[in-house]
Amino acid sequence: MAKEHNLLIFILTIGVFGILTTEMGVIGILPLIADHFHISVSKAGLLVSLFALAVAISGPILPLLFSGINRKMVMLFVLGIFVLGNIISIFAANFTIVLIARTIPAFFHPVYCSLALTVAATSVSKEESPKAVSKVMLGVTAGMVLGIPISNYIASETSLEMAMLFFTIVNAMAFIATLLFVPSMPVKERVSYGTQLSVLKKSVTWLAIFTIIFIGSAISSVNSYIAVYLETITNISGKTLSLALLLLGLASLIGTLAGGKLLTKNALKTVISLPIVLGIVYLLSLLTGKSTGPMMITILLFGILFAIGHIVSQYWITSAAPDAPDFANGLFLSGGNLGITIGTAIGGLFISGMGTQYIVLGGLLFLILSLASILLSNYMYNPKKQLSSIEEKADLPT
CATH class of the missing domain: 1.20.1250.20 (MFS general substrate transporter like domains)
Structure with missing residues (x-):
């Protein structure tokens, strides 16, 4: 039981790490994106600001709407959107497509992250929940801290496309791990939207x-x-x-x-x-x-x-x-x-x-x-x- 719980927490941590790396990692390659699409760095910065705006808008709304659906299905859905968005970004012919491919997944960022924190907190006793949550938050912190230098290093040593491939791989790993190792998690006591x-x-x-x-x-x-x-x-x-x-x-x-x-x-x-x-x-x-x-x-x-x-x-x-x-x-x-x-x-x-x-x-x-x-x-x-x-x-x- 302890091993299953630790595996669940690890998969959730990888999941939030992949999503936060997708969000923050692009900061490390903004100049390269600007050069690649022949735009200004400030315009490339829309990849960061619009992502954050989408998160702020959807934060109170979408987690509420998805709260009654099987948690495993929701996690797979969100991770799948992030994988697809990153694949599209790799092969995008112009900046507008990249912007759309990043902004749409951003709306679902709070769905996965809020769900991951809730699952971690409810998987243990109330007294131990802060410790379980902190392990998932480790993935958030790692994504914010390590995403920028990792993406910058990969893009500098190889190419812009390889940096975006890194985002894709991390999210795909979380998707596969969730599919194979996370049990079905139906919501037993659904709380109404009004409540x-x-x-x-x-x-x-x-x-x-x-x-x-x-x-x-x-x-x-x-x-x-x-x-x-x-x-x-x-x-x-x-x-x-x-x-x-x-x-x-x-x-x-x-x-x-x-x-x-x-x-x-x-x-x-x-x-x-x-x-x-x-x-x-x-x-x-x-x-x-x-x-x-x-x-x-x-x-x-x-x-x-x-x-x-x-x-x-x-x-x-x-x-x-x-x-x-x-x-x-x-x-x-x-x-x-x-x-x-x-x-x-x-x-x-x-x-x-x-x-x-x-x-x-x-x-x-x-x-x-x-x-x-x-x-x-x-x-x-x-x-x-x-x-x-x-x-x-x-x-x-x-």
């Missing part, structure tokens, strides 16, 4: 959504410009810069697993501590930013805490809406993408207004907001507080 949507009537859900957006913005306002920061403030480039970015990526993998263990051990303490600890590290970067050695340590902490931030966000929204896990995970993906958009924009404003060194101030602003929403949510919906209130009412004379 799932009703979680939006609860203020705790909206507080969780705002928390996700704030944490995502706090991370992205710094992470989106980390290479620029290291070049201009720390004054490193070339192989040293590549090493620093690799360190950030590897630290994120560590942080993903650490986040799951911390949430399993003490969830509330982990959630409250995140914005405080990350805020302290942001402030420290104002002191370490100009020195290569200390900044490398700061980068390590950034990577670990950024990854824990994603795990915390996923845990917080699913805890707020336990009766609609698929829908909650869809909200997590949409809120996270919205946070990336807002954080990147605010980080850019701080760079243009105050200078690159002060991008952490934008991050600190969002961390304060995230901590406020977490504390407010905990104050309003703490089970112990509610229990004591009930007991007090029971003790009142009638």
